Amino acid sequence: MPHCTPGMKIGLLGGSFNPPHMGHRLVAEMALRRLGLQKLWWMVTPGNPLKDHGVLEPLSERLRLSRDIAANPRISVTGFEAAHKIRYSADTVQLLKVRCPGVKFVWIMGADSLATFHLWQDWQDIFTAVPIAIIDRPGSTLSLLSSPAAQTFKKFRLREERAASLATMRPPAWVFLHGPRSSLSSSAIRAAEKS
Ligand SMILES: Nc1ncnc2c1ncn2[C@@H]1O[C@H](COP(=O)(O)OP(=O)(O)OP(=O)(O)O)[C@@H](O)[C@H]1O
Numbered sequence: 001m002p003h004c005t006p007g008m009k010i011g012l013l014g015g016s017f018n019p020p021h022m023g024h025r026l027v028a029e030m031a032l033r034r035l036g037l038q039k040l041w042w043m044v045t046p047g048n049p050l051k052d053h054g055v056l057e058p059l060s061e062r063l064r065l066s067r068d069i070a071a072n073p074r075i076s077v078t079g080f081e082a083a084h085k086i087r088y089s090a091d092t093v094q095l096l097k098v099r100c101p102g103v104k105f106v107w108i109m110g111a112d113s114l115a116t117f118h119l120w121q122d123w124q125d126i127f128t129a130v131p132i133a134i135i136d137r138p139g140s141t142l143s144l145l146s147s148p149a150a151q152t153f154k155k156f157r158l159r160e161e162r163a164a165s166l167a168t169m170r171p172p173a174w175v176f177l178h179g180p181r182s183s184l185s186s187s188a189i190r191a192a193e194k195s
């Protein structure tokens with residue numbers, strides 16, 4: 001697990017990164033800047049519980065490629081979930097709250113993840129454990145209005161211009177960030193490599 005000290009504001013960007021791409025870096029850098037974070041942990045998962053693992057490259061390879069793409073001293077690429085045998089993000093968040101007391105974590109994800117967030121294990125516990133920032137993504141902007149998770153926690157949404165205060169807010173609190181968007185996706189890259 002990367003280093004942390006009480007009071008730090010740290011973003012958590014979990015993903016399969018199969019493979020990582022510049023869209024991930026755009027998301028990471030936008031989160032660092034707009035949320036006023038000191039660090040962002042790029043957490044390469046041993047395997048998304050909702051995805052087919054048949055096409056998943058080994059963790060070591062996804063970590064190596066992620067370090068090449070992230071290329072930013074404020075971004076720490078880590079595979080600690082595998083070392084702790086964690087499958088679910090709710091467990092990641094709980095572990096971090098115990099291991100890193102006083103750290104202000106923010107969960108970061110793309111708008112496509114918001115659309116299916118209500119299918120994640122103990123998803124409401126994630127909302128009540130840490131503030132959440134959602135980054136707009138082509139094709140998924142409407143998840144802001146339509147997703148069951150956004151609907152359930154509607155009254156806890158922060159106005160975008162207040163994003164810099166999200167990390168210090170008591171959860172539930174979430175923000176949807178618009179800005180420069182990337183239409184890159186790992187699945188499109190995999191499909192292009194196959195053809
Ligand atoms: N272009 C993008 N714009 C915004 N968010 C993105 C983008 N690409 C990935 N993300 C977000 O980054 C996180 C990790 O994404 P992931 O590793 O699954 O990549 P992906 O491109 O979505 O992969 P796939 O196409 O296989 O589903 C998720 O929260 C996802 O929503």
Ligand SMILES: O=C(O)c1ccc[n+]([C@@H]2O[C@H](COP(=O)([O-])O)[C@@H](O)[C@H]2O)c1
Nearest residue numbers: 014015016045048050088089090120121
């Ligand atoms: O905890 C869950 O139930 C859960 C369900 C789907 C995805 N996740 C996590 O969400 C992050 C993004 O996954 P992915 O495959 O869309 O990049 C990654 O950290 C996954 O472990 C977690």
